[in-house]
Amino acid sequence: xxxxxxxxxIAIRYALLKKGAKxxxxxxxxxxxxxxxxxxxxxxxxxxxxxRAVLNxxxxxxxxxxxxxxxxxxxxxxxxxxxxxxxxxxxxxKKEMEYLKxxxxxxxxxxxxxxxxxxxxEMSEDKGFGQNFxxxxxxxxxxxxxxxxxxxxxKGTNSDITKGMTVFSKDYLMGTxxxxxxxxxxxxxxxDLNSKIPVIIEDSNANAILExxxxxxxxxxxxxxxxxxxxxxxxxxTSGKDGFLTAGIPVAKTYLNKKNTISIKLLGDPDQALxxxxxKGQIKN
Amino acid sequence: MHYFxxxxxxxxxxxxxxxxxxxxxxxxxxxxxxxINFFAFNFQMILIYFYxxxxxxxxxxxxxxxxxxxxxxxxxxxxxxxxLSYLTxxxxxxxxxxxxxxxxxxxxxxxFVPALFLSNLVFLVIINNFSNFSFYYVELLQNTFFTFLFxxxxxxxxxxxxxxxxxx
Numbered sequence: 026x027x028x029x030x031x032x033x034x035i036a037i038r039y040a041l042l043k044k045g046a047k048x049x050x051x052x053x054x055x056x057x058x059x060x061x062x063x064x065x066x067x068x069x070x071x072x073x074x075x076x077r078a079v080l081n082x083x084x085x086x087x088x089x090x091x092x093x094x095x096x097x098x099x100x101x102x103x104x105x106x107x108x109x110x111x112x113x114x115x116x117x118x119k120k121e122m123e124y125l126k127x128x129x130x131x132x133x134x135x136x137x138x139x140x141x142x143x144x145x146x147e148m149s150e151d152k153g154f155g156q157n158f159x160x161x162x163x164x165x166x167x168x169x170x171x172x173x174x175x176x177x178x179x180k181g182t183n184s185d186i187t188k189g190m191t192v193f194s195k196d197y198l199m200g201t202x203x204x205x206x207x208x209x210x211x212x213x214x215x216x217d218l219n220s221k222i223p224v225i226i227e228d229s230n231a232n233a234i235l236e237x238x239x240x241x242x243x244x245x246x247x248x249x250x251x252x253x254x255x256x257x258x259x260x261x262x263t264s265g266k267d268g269f270l271t272a273g274i275p276v277a278k279t280y281l282n283k284k285n286t287i288s289i290k291l292l293g294d295p296d297q298a299l300x301x302x303x304x305k306g307q308i309k310n
Numbered sequence: 311m312h313y314f315x316x317x318x319x320x321x322x323x324x325x326x327x328x329x330x331x332x333x334x335x336x337x338x339x340x341x342x343x344x345x346i347n348f349f350a351f352n353f354q355m356i357l358i359y360f361y362x363x364x365x366x367x368x369x370x371x372x373x374x375x376x377x378x379x380x381x382x383x384x385x386x387x388x389x390x391x392x393x394l395s396y397l398t399x400x401x402x403x404x405x406x407x408x409x410x411x412x413x414x415x416x417x418x419x420x421x422f423v424p425a426l427f428l429s430n431l432v433f434l435v436i437i438n439n440f441s442n443f444s445f446y447y448v449e450l451l452q453n454t455f456f457t458f459l460f461x462x463x464x465x466x467x468x469x470x471x472x473x474x475x476x477x478x
Contacts, residue, residue, distance in 0.1 A: 036408045037401075052404065055375045056397050062379070062390030067440045077389065084335065084383040091336040 141300045144195070160184055160303040165209065174217040174239060176298060181206045186303055191270060193302045197293030198222075198263065198276050202303065214295045215276065216241045224276060225264040226255070232264055235276060235289070241296070244277055244289040257281040261289065322475040326361050326369050326468075330354055334377040335384065350449075351456035354381070355429065356464045358396055359422055362403040364413070365472060374400055391436045399429040415465060422461050426454050 065073050142161065162184070166177040180186055182205050190202040192212045200220060204211035213220055220237040224246070231253050233246040246255065259279045265272030275292050282288040333353050354377065361369035378393030385392070402425045410417065430450065 036405050049370060050372045050375070052371055052397055052401050055371050056394065056401070059375065059378070059390040059394040059397060063388055063394065063436060063440055066389040077383075080379075080389075081383055084380050088335045088384055091332055095336065 160186060162186070162210070162301055162303055164298050164301060174214040174237065174295070175203070176200070176212040176214065176295065176301070178210045178212060178301065178303070179208070180303070181208050181210045183207050186210050187305075189269075190303050190305055193304065194293045194295070194298040194300075196275065197291070198270075198274050199293055199295055199298060199301060212301070215291055216244065216295060222270065222276065223264045223266040224261045225272070226279075227260040227262070229253075229259075232266065235261060241294065242282075242288060242290040244291065246289060255279055255287050257287055260292075319475070323368050325471070326357060326365075327373050330357055330369065330373060330377045331380065333357075334381040350453050351460050352453060353464075354396070355399060355426065355457055356461055357468075358399055359403050359425055359461070360465060360468050362400045363407050363418060364468070366404075366407075371397065371400055387437065388440045391433060391440070394436060395429045395433040398432045399425050402428050415462060419458075419461055419465070422458055426458060430454055 066077070160180060162178040162180040164176050165179045176192075176199070178186075178192075186202060186205055188202055188205055192199045192202065198215065200212045200214040200217070202210050203213040214237065215222065215235070216237040216239060218237055218239060220235075222235050223232060224235045225232055226246075231250050233249045236245045236247055238245055246261075249255070257279050258281075260275050261277040261279070263270045263272055263274040263276055277289050277291050279287050279289050358369065358374055362374075374396045375393045378391075378396045379389060381387075381392040382389050406418075406421050406425070410421075434450075
């Protein structure tokens with residue numbers, strides 16, 4: 026037991042006093058120095074304050090210099106974060122811009138729709154459509170299938186639309202209602218093969234039946250008088266012979282096509298129809 | 311060429327001293343993870359323990375003392391407190407070095423526990439008796455625990471470094 030304690034004391038003494046190959050101070054001396062400094066600092070002797078002040082100044086200045094890598098790191102981190110924030114913000118702003126653009130287009134669309142509606146209203150009043158030409162509807166779908174050239178409207182029987190009503194876009198005849206639902210209806214366009222209306226050609230007494238062919242620039246006139254030679258740039262009006270449509274509604278016009286032959290095209294453009302007016306068949310003049 | 315090699319050797323063997331001073335001058339900060347700073351540890355203590363144990367010729371006691379004084383100035387603790395704490399650690403480490411015959415990481419790692427304990431005890435005793443500072447004991451405990459935990463990592467880093475410079 027005594028040997029073991031002796032070994033411990035020897036080891037401690039060795040550790041305290043041996044300076045080692047490259048040690049300038051022994052641990053014992055340095056520990057004593059530390060304790061002295063602590064005591065001096067505790068009792069705040071007169072020379073301690075200026076010593077500590079000088080030491081503080083020196084250490085603080087060096088400390089500021091040695092903290093530069095940390096500052097650099099912080100700066101780099103904050104800059105990197107900033108960069109990614111800017112990137113994220115940029116993506117967000119791009120999306121917002123796209124959204125605003127779409128809103129702008131939407132506004133433009135609404136504006137033009139509004140103008141069209143205004144014109145339609147004006148037309149209703151000017152042309153005396155008030156009684157029969159009272160229903161305005163919006164084109165929901167432009168159904169240009171190979172089987173049926175038609176438009177789908179957003180109004181149906183709930184707005185008193187019935188089969189057989191005629192549909193106008195701007196001042197021009199577009200077609201007739203062939204199908205009605207509660208909230209929608211279908212218009213058979215004049216361009217459809219099944220469309221047939223009695224017409225009269227400008228500056229002549231020639232009556233005919235205007236038939237669709239599926240194309241708005243290639244309508245056909247049937248039952249024309251024998252030897253009648255059709256001329257270009259003539260307006261085709263409704264003749265009113267069916268007793269349904271008022272006479273004199275401009276429907277189509279003749280023109281000279283690229284092959285120098287006469288063709289007939291609709292005055293109105295079904296593809297451009299957005300708001301249409303629906304009447305029971307006659308325009309009140 | 312000879313002088314150049316000497317300077318190079320001197321530079322590389324002085325790196326631990328430089329690190330000790332650097333981390334004493336500069337209050338080492340590691341970003342907090344969550345609410346607790348899990349990675350806060352006392353690098354100087356690992357450095358002192360390792361070098362006093364393995365390569366005492368590369369880290370003098372005088373430097374350890376001075377680094378402690380600087381650390382006290384930076385932290386604002388009574389002058390000499392950290393020095394005494396570091397020197398206690400050095401004393402214990404020297405004792406272990408003299409007492410042990412074979413160097414094994416696990417043994418050295420576990421003897422680091424009483425070394426840390428003694429060192430922190432000295433520090434706390436001085437702080438409690440020679441100043442009006444109050445301490446967050448939990449934080450100090452965390453710090454000590456992570457200092458202990460990270461020792462093997464730095465052990466291998468320092469060993470690798472010493473091998474590198476001894477090749478030159």
